[in-house]
Amino acid sequence: MPPMTPATRPDPALGVFETMLVVRGEAVEPAAHLERLETSLDAVYGAGLPPEAHRVVTEHAEGLELGRLRLTVIPSGSEGASAPRLEVDAGELDSWPHFPEQAVSLRPHHVDGGLGCHKWADRAALPTPAQGEAPLLVDGDEVLEAAWASVFAVRNGAVFTPPLDGRILPGVTRATIVDLACARGFEVSEQVLTLEELRLADEVFLTNSIRGVEVAGAVDGRSLQALGPVTAALRDDLRNCWKNEAAARRRPLRTSV
Numbered sequence: 361m362p363p364m365t366p367a368t369r370p371d372p373a374l375g376v377f378e379t380m381l382v383v384r385g386e387a388v389e390p391a392a393h394l395e396r397l398e399t400s401l402d403a404v405y406g407a408g409l410p411p412e413a414h415r416v417v418t419e420h421a422e423g424l425e426l427g428r429l430r431l432t433v434i435p436s437g438s439e440g441a442s443a444p445r446l447e448v449d450a451g452e453l454d455s456w457p458h459f460p461e462q463a464v465s466l467r468p469h470h471v472d473g474g475l476g477c478h479k480w481a482d483r484a485a486l487p488t489p490a491q492g493e494a495p496l497l498v499d500g501d502e503v504l505e506a507a508w509a510s511v512f513a514v515r516n517g518a519v520f521t522p523p524l525d526g527r528i529l530p531g532v533t534r535a536t537i538v539d540l541a542c543a544r545g546f547e548v549s550e551q552v553l554t555l556e557e558l559r560l561a562d563e564v565f566l567t568n569s570i571r572g573v574e575v576a577g578a579v580d581g582r583s584l585q586a587l588g589p590v591t592a593a594l595r596d597d598l599r600n601c602w603k604n605e606a607a608a609r610r611r612p613l614r615t616s617v
Contacts, residue, residue: 370480375434375444376400377481380417381458381570382427382450383606387417392532393569397433400478401444405435410446420450427452428570432481456570459599463577463586464566466496466506468555474504474527483507494566496558496579499527503553509566509574510534513558514590518547520561533567533598540597546590555580563588565595572598 378397381388394417398409410433420429429450436444469487474497486507487495495507504522505511510531513520519541524530541548558564564576564584573595575587 370475370482370485372404372480372482373435374480374482375432376404376478377430377432378479379428379430379569380421381602382421382424382429383602384425385422386606387421387429388569388602388606389532389536390414390417392535393431396479396530396532397431401433404478405444407433407435407444409433410444413446416446416448420448424450424452426458428456434481453570457574458570459572459595460574462492463575463584465493465578466558466564466576466580467493468498468580469495469507471497471499471504474499475529477524477526477528477530479529494576497528498555501554501556503555503558504528505531506566509568509571510537511553511558512537512565512567513553513561514563514565514588515557515561517590518549519590519594520549520551520553520557522553523550531567531569533569533572536601537567537573537594537598540594540601541590544593544597563591565591567598572602 376397378393380390380393394409394413401407401409413431417429427450429448432447434445434447489495497504497507503511505528510533511522521534522528538548559579559582562585564579566574566576568574573591575591577584577586
């Protein structure tokens with residue numbers, strides 16, 4: 361498990377991106393995703409969010425029943441050059457996993473200092489996972505995040521997740537799950553999680569804006585409970601939250617007069 365060297369770190373020149381779920385023609389939590397994208401653009405490139413971003417999200421979400429919408433912003437080549445370029449990729453989920461039933465196995469992958477708080481378009485430095493596996497990014501013995509998701513552990517009914525200390529992505533779905541857990545009365549702690557603590561957890565799950573809640577069935581070869589009660593409750597809550605949020609934002613049908 362060699363550390364990620366500077367030469368293999370993400371290349372900022374390839375841009376940053378956001379991926380949103382689309383439910384019946386409406387993107388889910390678009391404001392939060394675009395705010396995070398705007399924050400990254402300002403911090404990394406000193407650029408603003410392309411003015412057409414909101415319109416592009418609305419137009420490309422329309423007509424999708426259950427889909428995904430990815431916005432990638434690529435910086436201009438040099439200061440004073442053209443504005444950052446916005447690329448969009450949208451379509452039905454089809455074979456993309458959404459609240460997958462099969463548990464995933466987490467395999468540690470060391471990344472010195474983590475990938476940081478921006479969603480880099482360059483993912484080449486991450487290992488290609490075997491089927492049924494997900495790379496678990498660790499810094500020393502500290503758990504950071506999965507390659508495509510935030511990480512949560514459950515012990516004695518309490519929920520734990522690594523802190524937003526600049527080494528991990530501030531996940532949009534991560535924030536929603538924290539709110540949902542608090543609303544259910546679960547104790548929630550954002551604190552350092554070691555790899556050994558994750559192995560010994562009662563439940564471990566991942567959160568992602570497309571996959572929803574994904575159960576971890578093993579950590580570094582150590583088997584875990586397939587689907588515990590806390591994970592099951594939060595998975596149901598998130599599914600309902602997304603459906604209700606999209607329904608509330610859905611435009612009313614036009615009627616003839």
